[in-house]
Amino acid sequence: MSGLIKSSLARKVVMALSGLFLVLFLVLHVSLNLASVVSPDFFNEASHFMGYNPLVQFVMQPILIAGVIIHFVMGFILEAQNRAARGVGYVMYKGSANASWVSRNMIYSGLVVLAFLGLHFYDFWIHEMAYKYVEANPADPTRYYVETVEKFEPIWRTLIYVVAFVLLSLHLWHGFASSFQTMGVNNKYTPAIKSFTKIFAVVVPLAFAFIAIYHHLNPITH
Numbered sequence: 001m002s003g004l005i006k007s008s009l010a011r012k013v014v015m016a017l018s019g020l021f022l023v024l025f026l027v028l029h030v031s032l033n034l035a036s037v038v039s040p041d042f043f044n045e046a047s048h049f050m051g052y053n054p055l056v057q058f059v060m061q062p063i064l065i066a067g068v069i070i071h072f073v074m075g076f077i078l079e080a081q082n083r084a085a086r087g088v089g090y091v092m093y094k095g096s097a098n099a100s101w102v103s104r105n106m107i108y109s110g111l112v113v114l115a116f117l118g119l120h121f122y123d124f125w126i127h128e129m130a131y132k133y134v135e136a137n138p139a140d141p142t143r144y145y146v147e148t149v150e151k152f153e154p155i156w157r158t159l160i161y162v163v164a165f166v167l168l169s170l171h172l173w174h175g176f177a178s179s180f181q182t183m184g185v186n187n188k189y190t191p192a193i194k195s196f197t198k199i200f201a202v203v204v205p206l207a208f209a210f211i212a213i214y215h216h217l218n219p220i221t222h
């Protein structure tokens with residue numbers, strides 16, 4: 001039993017640390033994407049730098065992808081373990097008596113974000129890999145802005161992205177705060193940290209949604 005608890009705790013710590021790492025990525029990602037609204041030139045320069053810098057491409061990008069995979073694989077394992085531990089299943093489980101709706105449904109909000117990532121990788125990452133490494137096109141530091149804005153031309157893609165950002169917000173609402181709890185952070189700053197994580201969980205997905213809607217409403221006119 002104690003072995004189970006220990007390994008379950010270890011898994012939760014891995015979950016918390018990989019989640020915090022992904023939160024840092026979100027800060028970088030939303031900042032860079034906001035540049036596509038404020039300064040297309042800066043967005044092009046920064047995207048070109050990220051796309052061709054060997055440290056970013058061959059060190060940071062694989063670490064990021066590993067972080068995403070660790071987070072969702074560990075999430076599935078923890079969910080399976082929790083279901084097995086409950087034994088009786090949902091019928092006897094007094095849902096909201098023990099935990100909030102958001103915290104009980106992390107697996108579902110996580111699955112929607114994962115599905116979004118599938119579409120998102122198809123939209124941007126696979127295209128990027130094909131452009132550079134399969135078609136072996138020459139570097140063009142001016143293409144990123146137009147390519148990004150054009151992605152949001154169809155209303156269906158903009159809507160799918162916005163729905164995914166709502167679920168991302170719910171996921172962060174519980175996940176970001178609880179990662180500090182898992183790490184054992186409990187001091188006079190705890191209430192401030194909790195408030196910060198809740199504000200983050202709303203503001204960052206809102207900023208992503210704003211970017212998607214802004215580009216949909218301001219298409220490139222050829």
Ligand code: HEM
Nearest residue numbers: 029033051061064113120124125128148168208209211212
């Ligand atoms: C309007 C919102 C967003 C826009 C415009 C956007 C745009 C982009 C672009 C242009 C890339 C670059 C692909 C490349 O050149 O390699 C990218 C990559 C990526 N995005 Fe987003 N993104 C958005 C939201 C998100 C969100 C909410 C997440 C996470 C939940 C996310 C996760 C990723 C990941 C993991 C990558 C791969 C990074 C890499 O290794 O290159 N994105 N995105």
